[in-house]
Amino acid sequence: MILFVLTLLAFLFPLAFSPGPGNMFFAALGARYGLKATLPANTGYHVATVLVTVLLGLGFVALIDPASGLFFVLKTAGSLYVLWLAWKMAMSGRAQAKSDVANAGFRDGVMLLLLNPKAYVIILLMYSQFGATGDFSAGERVLLISLVFTLNNLLAFLLWTWAGDGLGRLFRSESGSRQLNLVFAAVLAGVAFWMMLG
Template sequence: MAMFVGALFVFLLPLAYSPGPGNMFFAALGARSGVAATLPANAGYHVATLLLTVLVGAGFVAVLDPASTLFALIKTAGSIYVLWLAWKMATSGRSSADVQNSGAGFFDGVMLLVLNPKAYVIILLMYSQFAGFHFSSMGERVAVISLVFTVNNLLAFLLWTLAGDGLGRLFRSETSARRLNLVFAATLAGVAVWMLLG
């Protein structure tokens, strides 16, 4: 079991820790409002991750074909949602009221996962690559893969959030904070374009 978990972690390492919609969103939000403001959205994202991964692994949700119309619709909706998040960040200020209101909620995290085509592709790859390992039951296999995937994602997001928070602490003034907001907004917009074209 330890070898399986280690191999799965190594497989997921470049996928979970590379810049993507989730990592960039939480880095930007961490820089903007601090780690605490990201916790509700982080919870939403990872509850949705665990549920989706279990449902896919148990066969209740068919993984979308990347060539299907539905997958294209999810990509488009996800890109639009990330662009909207980028717009919110670009147009926000640094007043205490703005910072208090800039935290993302549980539902934002859920939507970020549901509309993230990268998540569907990774779940498909993960199950296809690690289906051959022998477990005592399908339930054990799905539980182990889903937990490792979700916990690994959570660690990646927390690292990106802490990095963003650290960067945000360097930009305390209104002017520098606005510039940082624009940088992260542009990054999120770039991710949205990548999601749409990828």
């Protein structure tokens, strides 16, 4: 089991810790709201990650064929959702205003995962490599893969959020906050296009 987990982590590490849509999204939220205020969004994303990863591992893979119309709808909806979040960030004022903190909620995290086609591609790729290996029952394998995948992503997202929070602390004045909002709104818009074109 240890060798299986280490091999899986070696496969997942560059995918989870390199700059990608999820990492950039949470870095932007961290800069905007601070690490603590983004924990509900991070929780929502990772609760959804476990559920989706388990469902795909139990045989729902055929529903998320990258050539299907459903995949295109997910890609388009996810991109539009992240663009909407970018617009909200661009239009907001000083970081951590009380009315803004609620924007980084559990639902936002869930929606980001559910509408992120790249997450499905990574999960499908992961199962294609590890879905039939190891001395486990199918159910044990799916559960182990889902937990390792989710915890690895959670650690990566927390690190990126923390880095964004550190950057955001440098710009917490009114004018600095406004500039940082525009920069990270542009980053989120880039994430939306990345999701659409990927």
